[in-house]
Amino acid sequence: MVSKPLTADRKRQKLTPAQYSSIAKSDQFRKLIRIKKTFIIPFTIFFLCFYFALPILTSYTNILNHSFYGSITWAWVFAFLQFIMTWALCMIYYKKAAKFDEISHQIIAEKER
């Protein structure tokens, strides 16, 4: 099958399985995977727990029905915090990902040498 170049901002070259394996085993690539994992795994666990805490608390307890301020209950506060959490994690990831890009550029540059 013929491969067609995608409009990517780099030139196309197909590597052999052995070349991929050698990249996968390189220190730079391992470092990339490691720092990605140490970010993504804990943060994913955190946001899933934070998210599911809301339906679990509202379904099985009444503690969020207490007043936070006037008629505003803790349920609404917790719901709004989900928005803040989403935006915050989004921006944190965006900042962090600059580092991922830096390492992956180095790996690509290395390969092209």
Next chain:
Amino acid sequence: MNTAAFMMFLVIVALTLVITYWASKKNNSPSEFYTAGGGLTGWQNGMAIAGDYMSAASFLGIAGSIALAGFDGFFYSIGFLVAYLVVLFLVAEPLRNLGKYTFADMIAVRFKTAKIRGFAAFNTMVISIFYMIAQLVGAGALIKLLLGIDFATSVIIVGILMTVYVTFGGMHATSWVQITKAVLLMAGTLLISILVLHKFNWSITGMFDQVKEATPLQEKFLHPGVKYKDGLDTLSLTMGLVLGTAGLPHILVRFFTVKNAKIARSSVVYATWIIGLFYVMTIFLGFGAAAFVGNSDITAADKAGNMAAPLLAQALGGNMLFAFVSAVAFATILAVVAGLVLTAAAAFSHDFYNQILRKGKATEKQQVNMARYASIGISVISIILALFAQNLNVAFLVSLAFAVAASANLPVILYTIFWKRFNTNGAIWAMVVGLIVSVGLVIVSPNVFHPEAGKAMFVGEPWFPLTTPGIVSIPLGFLAGFMGTMLSRKTGKADHQVEFDEILVRSNTGMDNTVM
């Protein structure tokens, strides 16, 4: 007929047709047709994702749910938004790095058999068509209410427009219709929210106090548990919402319209801000409608509450604002259905026709022509199904699409990127089990069988007690992928499966960004 609303509808139609005419000159290659040549900026793609995602169910449905059920309606807003963290952290960038035009492309990088591509394309078409029927049924009901045009005619008008955008304008027109719609929707929602806050004297606490007085639910309006009384049902719904987005084919294809993973990431960040701000404002829409339109008037216009937002606009700003908001709702439906038609057509033409039937040898012209025929075919099928589905609950069709996406697509996507041992067999098991279980459970759920006449399609005792299947079907999809892989590990080597190192390197670095 409401003349102002009618004129606004015409303006929207004219605007979208101008966009399509302008875009039609650019669509000569499959890459332009399916993905706008991959040339959208992060900001443009973020707006288009938002425009593709905030469907009529979001604008009309959530506003109505909050107005009628209070806090429980807001679960949708939260789930729909938090879902973007799953997309951003786990799916968007690897998908952009591996795929080309469709979700099946990405799976096919790892598994070379036609079977897998076929299943992936089939799932894409099933999910897109379910989702489209929901949008078309909503469109028919809305236009009927706003303009007095009957249901069948309304569905056919929307159907013809969506076919025109996609057939002539491809992804360029679809994207720009979505961007235009996102701007209109945000502007309309912001305007109503400001008017609502003004009416409440700019006091959030005052708003909560007043709404509590205004609804028949009183205190209960502000507490969870009005609509979702069963804890498992709530969990099932929220699980489907948060995991479904990352498997929705029409959202996934939006990552192929940008150059690289970095721009895919920035488009998710833009989309998350826009969508988040919109969903925060659904509180004002819902509360405003509860306080200034009132429960009985909302349900009188539409039992499910879908007219809450347009009625609120009328109460606050008279007929002109009503006309504007109705036109925004119409634009919303057009943008979403266009995205769905294009996704389903790409799956048919790129995956079935070119890759499987023609073994990748169809010429560019043949591919684009087939994509155009497929768009027409899919539109016709959806219109016919929507005409039959007139009396179905729209929200249940949308939640079904989310559940299928989370159960059948997400496990395959995640295993493909992250699990070394995953094999062809596991991929097929995950897709088949995810699809059959999620659709099957809905068929035997209270949405279809209900002991009281008139509440569902058939009278009878449901076999499955929950209204959404997610809590059972999503784990089963993942389990099937795991079991299928483990039970066939010895034979796995016989597949034409690329080494995991290649997937790992390519999905993480964007190296060798090609398909096949």
